[in-house]
Amino acid sequence: MALMTLPSTDHDRETSPPRLPAARAVDAVKVYGKGDTAVHALDGVSVDFAAGGFTAIMGPSGSGKSTLLHAVAGLDDLTSGRVFIGDTDLTRLGDKALTTLRRDRVGFVFQAFNLVPTLTAIENIALPMALARRKPDREWLRLVIETVGLGDRLKHRPSELSGGQQQRVAVARALAGKPEIILADEPTGNLDSRGGAEILSFMRQAVLELGQTIVMVTHDPGAASYSDRVVLLADGRIVDEILAPSPNAVLDRIKQIGR
Numbered sequence: 001m002a003l004m005t006l007p008s009t010d011h012d013r014e015t016s017p018p019r020l021p022a023a024r025a026v027d028a029v030k031v032y033g034k035g036d037t038a039v040h041a042l043d044g045v046s047v048d049f050a051a052g053g054f055t056a057i058m059g060p061s062g063s064g065k066s067t068l069l070h071a072v073a074g075l076d077d078l079t080s081g082r083v084f085i086g087d088t089d090l091t092r093l094g095d096k097a098l099t100t101l102r103r104d105r106v107g108f109v110f111q112a113f114n115l116v117p118t119l120t121a122i123e124n125i126a127l128p129m130a131l132a133r134r135k136p137d138r139e140w141l142r143l144v145i146e147t148v149g150l151g152d153r154l155k156h157r158p159s160e161l162s163g164g165q166q167q168r169v170a171v172a173r174a175l176a177g178k179p180e181i182i183l184a185d186e187p188t189g190n191l192d193s194r195g196g197a198e199i200l201s202f203m204r205q206a207v208l209e210l211g212q213t214i215v216m217v218t219h220d221p222g223a224a225s226y227s228d229r230v231v232l233l234a235d236g237r238i239v240d241e242i243l244a245p246s247p248n249a250v251l252d253r254i255k256q257i258g259r
Contacts, residue, residue: 020086021048022181022213023072028081030067030236041067042078043236049181054207054214056224056245058254059233065217066185068233072215073106073183074098086180103132107174107182111189113166115158121165122154125172136176144175147210148202164195171202175212182206184216188223200226221250232257 030042041064049055049072057065070076071083074090083090085105090098102108115124125145129136145151148168158166167187174182184203188196204226206212216227224230230242230250234257242249 019051021084022051022053022086023215024048024084025068025072026082026084028068028071028083029079030064030071030076031079040236042071042081044081045233045236045238047231047238049213049215051180051213052207052211053229054204054227055216056227056230057215057217057233058219058221058224058230058250059239060254060257061219063233064236065233067236069183069185069215069217073108074102103128104177105180107177107179109167109170109174109182109184109187111186113158113163113170113190115166115169117158120155120157121150121161121169124158124169125150125176128173128177132177134177137178140178141176143210144172144206147175147205148172162195163191164198167191167195167199168202171199171206175206175210181213181215184214186217186219188218188220196220196223221245221247221254224250 024047026046028042028045029040032039032041045064045068057068059065067076071078074083074093078091085101088101090101093101116127119127126136145154148171150165150168150172153161153165158169161169187203188199191199200223203214203216207214216223218224225245225247227245228243230245231238232240232242232253239257240253242253
């Protein structure tokens with residue numbers, strides 16, 4: 001008699017291992033000064049930043065948001081705790097290994113565009129790869145340039161570009177090397193509302209269409225509404241988070257924190 005074959009269940013199927021966060025902080029503490037004058041910029045922060053997500057970090061002035069971003073980037077040492085990019089513990093790396101990691105695995109976008117004035121847009125975009133002596137992935141570079149809408153500006157120098165266009169070059173430069181994560185510190189701070197909206201749209205597009213991971217510090221509820229998730233800090237601690245944020249929801253919560 002033939003044996004009955006039971007239908008397979010989810011437990012029978014091979015499951016892929018859970019995807020590591022693109023970056024995370026574990027019990028991160030950063031103290032400036034000593035004794036009565038000590039300032040706890042980070043006071044035991046633990047947070048994950050999901051791969052393929054767009055996270056905004058917000059909070060009042062002095063809340064620790066830029067300190068957290070700089071710690072995740074390996075630009076600022078922690079007093080205690082740990083920070084990871086993927087499965088790499090940055091707190092265990094020496095200066096040379098940290099420099100290599102930042103160059104190869106992290107993209108940066110700052111309020112200041114930080115473009116080389118004598119280079120064209122395409123030369124600025126390719127500069128990190130040139131410094132690393134790596135050949136760019138031409139298909140990826142084409143997608144990046146297409147995504148940020150710079151096809152007709154590639155031979156222009158920064159002085160020939162508007163502020164919004166210069167920041168688009170900076171975003172494209174951050175994307176060009178296929179980093180595991182992009183860290184953006186007030187990327188629209190030097191732009192008018194139209195230029196800022198353009199940059200945020202391009203960053204959102206990079207997440208949705210290119211699978212990029214972005215963590216952005218901002219003080220602007222409108223900018224934060226382009227993200228998937230807002231992490232709110234106060235006095236060096238995470239006090240809340242908002243998923244699928246709207247400008248009003250973010251503004252209301254920040255007002256409550258400030259009371």
